[in-house]
Amino acid sequence: MLRLFNVMEIMVLETVSEILSHNETLCNCERCRMDIAALALNDLPNSYVVTVEGEVMLRVQSLKQQAKVDVIKAVSKAIARVADYPHHQKKKAAR
Numbered sequence: 027m028l029r030l031f032n033v034m035e036i037m038v039l040e041t042v043s044e045i046l047s048h049n050e051t052l053c054n055c056e057r058c059r060m061d062i063a064a065l066a067l068n069d070l071p072n073s074y075v076v077t078v079e080g081e082v083m084l085r086v087q088s089l090k091q092q093a094k095v096d097v098i099k100a101v102s103k104a105i106a107r108v109a110d111y112p113h114h115q116k117k118k119a120a121r
């Protein structure tokens with residue numbers, strides 16, 4: 027079965043978890059992760075590919091090298107924004 031995939035979406039979600047898991051001062055809840063991903067994706071070009079199931083990760087790996095710097099830049103910007111304006115009460119005084 028063929029599927030349509032936005033490679034950028036997978037990369038952004040990966041990068042968000044990667045950065046958040048290495049930074050304990052940032053909220054890592056689902057809401058914040060999704061907000062960050064949405065903001066970052068709005069900042070990045072879409073990158074759709076047609077894939078056979080199971081082939082996706084291979085395609086992601088090859089495209090990753092090219093877009094990585096842009097993705098990290100967009101995600102970092104989105105994280106800073108969500109940290110300042112989270113869609114929920116700030117739980118701890120992290121800053």
Ligand SMILES: [Zn+2]
Pocket residue numbers: 053054055056057058059112114
């Ligand atoms: Zn949160």
